[in-house]
Amino acid sequence: MSLAENMEFNQPFGICEEDCCGCAACKAVCPNNAVIMKENRENGFLYPAIDEEKCIHCGKCVLICRRIHQEHENTFYSKAYAATNRDDEARFRAASGAMFEAMARAVLRSKGAVAGVVYTKQLKSAEHVLVQDSSELPALCGTKYFQSDIQGIYREIERFIRETDQTVLFCGTPCQVRALKVFAEEKRIIRNLYTADLLCRGVPSPLAWRKYLDYLEEKHHKKICAVKVKDKEKGWDRIGVMITFEDGSRAYERWFESIFERSFIQTNLAIRESCFSCPYKSIHREGDLTIGDFWGFRNSHLLERNMGTSLMMINSWKGEKLFQQIREDIDCQESTVWRVYRGNLPAFGPVFCDRQEREEFWKLLGRGKNLEEAVNTAAPYSKTW
Numbered sequence: 001m002s003l004a005e006n007m008e009f010n011q012p013f014g015i016c017e018e019d020c021c022g023c024a025a026c027k028a029v030c031p032n033n034a035v036i037m038k039e040n041r042e043n044g045f046l047y048p049a050i051d052e053e054k055c056i057h058c059g060k061c062v063l064i065c066r067r068i069h070q071e072h073e074n075t076f077y078s079k080a081y082a083a084t085n086r087d088d089e090a091r092f093r094a095a096s097g098a099m100f101e102a103m104a105r106a107v108l109r110s111k112g113a114v115a116g117v118v119y120t121k122q123l124k125s126a127e128h129v130l131v132q133d134s135s136e137l138p139a140l141c142g143t144k145y146f147q148s149d150i151q152g153i154y155r156e157i158e159r160f161i162r163e164t165d166q167t168v169l170f171c172g173t174p175c176q177v178r179a180l181k182v183f184a185e186e187k188r189i190i191r192n193l194y195t196a197d198l199l200c201r202g203v204p205s206p207l208a209w210r211k212y213l214d215y216l217e218e219k220h221h222k223k224i225c226a227v228k229v230k231d232k233e234k235g236w237d238r239i240g241v242m243i244t245f246e247d248g249s250r251a252y253e254r255w256f257e258s259i260f261e262r263s264f265i266q267t268n269l270a271i272r273e274s275c276f277s278c279p280y281k282s283i284h285r286e287g288d289l290t291i292g293d294f295w296g297f298r299n300s301h302l303l304e305r306n307m308g309t310s311l312m313m314i315n316s317w318k319g320e321k322l323f324q325q326i327r328e329d330i331d332c333q334e335s336t337v338w339r340v341y342r343g344n345l346p347a348f349g350p351v352f353c354d355r356q357e358r359e360e361f362w363k364l365l366g367r368g369k370n371l372e373e374a375v376n377t378a379a380p381y382s383k384t385w
């Protein structure tokens with residue numbers, strides 16, 4: 001039963017399937033566990049559905065959804081920096097300049113906990129988990145470029161804060177940060193919550209990601225045991241996907257030539273429907289801090305090691321406080337929000353996709369075509385980019 005099929009559920013929510021970003025806050029506030037996050041078979045994204053037998057019609061799911069989507073407002077107080085972690089190993093683990101790891105270590109040092117994303121089910125999915133020990137941190141480092149499952153993290157964060165009265169750092173996409181903040185306000189735990197939102201052009205489907213892994217295994221006739229997107233072994237200017245197989249061998253492909261990147265960045269075929277009208281793509285940010293890739297950053301000693309440069313926007317006093325705690329661990333140079341914006345337009349404004357191409361893409365994947373065939377057939381022009 002999808003959101004669209006279940007009209008009784010759909011109507012009071014006030015948003016349609018196309019606007020649902022999959023934040024699962026409706027599930028987190030349900031007192032009777034009546035909301036289930038279900039995978040849409042066609043596109044692999046999670047959507048909520050109601051178990052009518054459990055629903056007590058309290059309306060909490062509706063109210064939180066409305067607050068998340070309709071009362072969205074932000075302050076605009078942002079300072080911008082280009083920044084890199086001083087620890088080369090941390091930078092190598094990370095997708096950009098390892099700002100996440102710098103912040104996470106600072107929070108763990110002060111006995112807090114960190115919520116970030118790990119791969120699960122042998123790389124086939126990703127979810128937010130909460131860690132309290134720095135030995136668990138490496139699994140959270142490195143960006144996973146498809147939508148993470150966030151449904152379990154709300155209550156875990158609430159429990160941790162209530163039991164310890166310590167700080168939690170949550171890092172995720174802007175819609176996830178927005179949803180968690182609304183939840184935390186309702187539960188009166190917001191004081192202990194620090195948030196970092198990623199610059200995000202849109203999230204690809206876990207199904208497209210799984211199809212990419214299948215495609216790679218088919219191509220190389222081997223089983224994959226590890227994948228690193230935005231691998232920096234050949235340098236930041238030649239970032240790639242490093243694939244490790246069970247027999248110990250490895251393969252590398254340039255990120256900007258990989259079929260997954262084409263389904264995601266060049267064509268937007270694989271991203272979630274709600275991302276096309278994302279209200280959080282703005283210079284008004286949701287997180288206390290915002291992190292991303294500082295594309296277009298030039299002529300600076302920060303680029304010397306060719307290992308990725310982050311942008312960091314500081315959006316609140318909490319963001320400023322955390323930034324001060326990591327100053328010793330990072331090299332940074334003040335910049336402007338305008339420069340961040342100019343180098344990263346798809347993360348601040350709309351991205352587009354031809355509707356017919358998109359439908360064709362999902363149809364082809366559903367009919368068993370592999371990712372390369374589906375992208376090349378649905379959007380043949382992307383091959384020449």
Ligand SMILES: Cc1cc2nc3c(=O)[nH]c(=O)nc-3n(C[C@H](O)[C@H](O)[C@H](O)COP(=O)(O)OP(=O)(O)OC[C@H]3O[C@@H](n4cnc5c(N)ncnc54)[C@H](O)[C@@H]3O)c2cc1C
Nearest residue numbers: 094095096098099100116117141142143144171201292293
């Ligand atoms: C789908 C997606 C689209 C993005 N688009 C852009 C863009 O257009 N422009 C840009 O500059 N930057 C974009 N980013 C952000 C950027 O690629 C890096 O994730 C960011 O700079 C953090 O890098 P890092 O080196 O600090 O840390 P890393 O170690 O690479 O980050 C790890 C942490 O990031 C968070 N994270 C990782 N994967 C996910 C996920 N799937 N969902 C939610 N949170 C996750 C988790 O907290 C994780 O623990 C995007 C990220 C994602 C996931």
